[in-house]
Structure formats: C-alpha cells, structure tokens
Amino acid sequence: MTGPAVERLGRDVFLVTGTDVNWILLREVDDLTLIDGGYPGDLPAVESSVRTLGHRPQDVVATLVTHAHVDHLGAVNAFRARYGTPVHLHPLEVAHARREHLEQLAPRQVVANLWRPRVLPWALRVARAGAGRDVAAPHAEAFPTSGPLDLPGSPVPVWTGGHTSGHTAFHVPGAGAVVSGDSLVTGHALSPTTGPQLIAPWFNHGTDAEMREALDVLATLDADLLLPGHGPAHRGPVRAAVEAVRDGR
Numbered sequence: 105m106t107g108p109a110v111e112r113l114g115r116d117v118f119l120v121t122g123t124d125v126n127w128i129l130l131r132e133v134d135d136l137t138l139i140d141g142g143y144p145g146d147l148p149a150v151e152s153s154v155r156t157l158g159h160r161p162q163d164v165v166a167t168l169v170t171h172a173h174v175d176h177l178g179a180v181n182a183f184r185a186r187y188g189t190p191v192h193l194h195p196l197e198v199a200h201a202r203r204e205h206l207e208q209l210a211p212r213q214v215v216a217n218l219w220r221p222r223v224l225p226w227a228l229r230v231a232r233a234g235a236g237r238d239v240a241a242p243h244a245e246a247f248p249t250s251g252p253l254d255l256p257g258s259p260v261p262v263w264t265g266g267h268t269s270g271h272t273a274f275h276v277p278g279a280g281a282v283v284s285g286d287s288l289v290t291g292h293a294l295s296p297t298t299g300p301q302l303i304a305p306w307f308n309h310g311t312d313a314e315m316r317e318a319l320d321v322l323a324t325l326d327a328d329l330l331l332p333g334h335g336p337a338h339r340g341p342v343r344a345a346v347e348a349v350r351d352g353r
C-alpha cells in the first residue's frame with residue numbers, strides 16, 4: 105500500500121492529505137500531536153503518515169479535533185482504541201464528538217445536492233472511505249481554551265465557531281502557522297478553484313455571518329502559513345488570505 109502524501113512545511117510541522125481531507129502532525133523531539141484524523145477509512149493512512157516520519161503511532165500523545173464532522177473525526181476513535189491516545193476538542197464541541205447531537209449533513213441532504221457539479225464522484229469516493237458510517241468519540245474531553253496546550257508544538261486553540269458550534273482553529277506560534285480546519289480552506293473536491301476560500305455553505309451548521317466572524321478571528325493571528333482542513337497549504341500572511349476571501353478575490 106502506498107501511504108498518503110506527507111508534506112513537511114516547517115521543521116516539525118507536517119500536512120497529510122487523506123481522502124479529500126487533511127490532518128496535521130506537530131512534532132517535538134520524540135512526541136507528536138495529531139490534529140484531525142480523516143475519514144474512518146483513513147485509519148491506515150493516519151498510521152502510515154506517523155510511520156513515514158520515523159515515529160510509531162504510540163508516539164502521538166494526543167489527538168486534537170477541529171470539529172466533529174466525519175471527515176475529521178472518522179479515524180480518531182479507532183486510533184484511540186488501538187493506542188490509547190486521548191482525544192480533545194473545544195468544550196462546545198465535545199458533546200458533538202460524543203454524538204449526543206449531530207451538526208452534520210444527513211445523507212439525504214447530500215443526495216439532494218448530487219445535481220451540483222463535482223458532487224457525485226466526490227460522494228462516491230468519500231462513501232468508500234466511510235462517510236456514511238456513524239462515528240463517535242465517546243471518550244472525547246475538553247481542552248483548556250486559554251493559552252497554549254501542553255502538547256508537542258504548543259498549539260493555541262482559537263475558537264472559530266460557525267462551521268460547527270465548537271469549531272476550533274489552532275495557532276502554532278513557534279511555526280508561524282494556523283491550522284484552520286474548515287473555517288478557512290484553500291480548496292475542496294467540490295470547488296472549481298484553489299486558494300483561500302470558504303467551504304460550500306451547505307456544509308456549515310451555522311450562518312454565513314458566523315463564518316465571517318470566524319474569519320475576523322483568524323485575521324488577528326500572526327502567522328504566514330495556513331494549514332486548512334481541505335486544500336493545499338498556503339504561504340503568506342493569514343490576514344491577507346482572510347482579506348482575499350472577504351473581498352471575493
């Protein structure tokens with residue numbers, strides 16, 4: 105099996121491309137933080153990406169999740185079951201991860217959008233990766249929401265609710281990077297363009313106004329590397345990326 109694409113974007117920062125979705129690895133000496141975990145079917149790819157760096161899955165000391173949609177939470181619980189890795193989200197996202205409620209499109213809503221360009225091949229591909237499976241992280245716990253987390257890379261949670269209620273980006277000041285999840289992406293299988301953009305609105309649980317407020321928050325972060333949930337890494341001030349989206353450029 106060939107492993108997923110693992111791109112090194114800083115001394116200890118890696119972006120991995122799974123099934124139409126990314127996850128991030130932050131390294132500190134022998135330990136790793138995993139941010140997001142792809143679809144359920146991406147579990148072997150998550151393990152492979154860790155091994156590509158010369159590490160063992162057991163070296164991942166924690167998994168952070170930007171938000172509890174199936175394409176970001178999919179492999180997280182299985183990874184925990186195998187390696188005991190704790191799973192942390194924003195306090196507003198924990199119940200969603202435990203599936204006490206769901207802020208995600210129902211399969212019938214995807215079906216209702218199959219007429220749109222590019223949706224059918226994407227839907228078939230992600231279905232094979234387990235998009236229709238019920239996933240939950242019953243052991244998910246909240247992380248503290250002020251200041252850097254005591255984890256490899258010292259990521260700082262930045263609440264960017266809108267895509268889901270507890271959606272969180274992670275600022276990595278030491279690397280000058282922002283892991284933006286789905287609050288700001290640079291492409292998507294359903295998008296005809298690449299470059300900073302908002303994800304298709306029918307994926308958002310919240311309103312367009314909430315998505316724009318989340319952009320305002322991202323614009324305050326001092327970073328020149330954007331690591332989104334979908335699309336390639338983007339170099340340049342995150343503030344400028346946000347302005348380009350606001351201006352519709």
Ligand SMILES: [Zn+2]
Binds near residue numbers: 175176286333
């Ligand atoms: Zn996503």
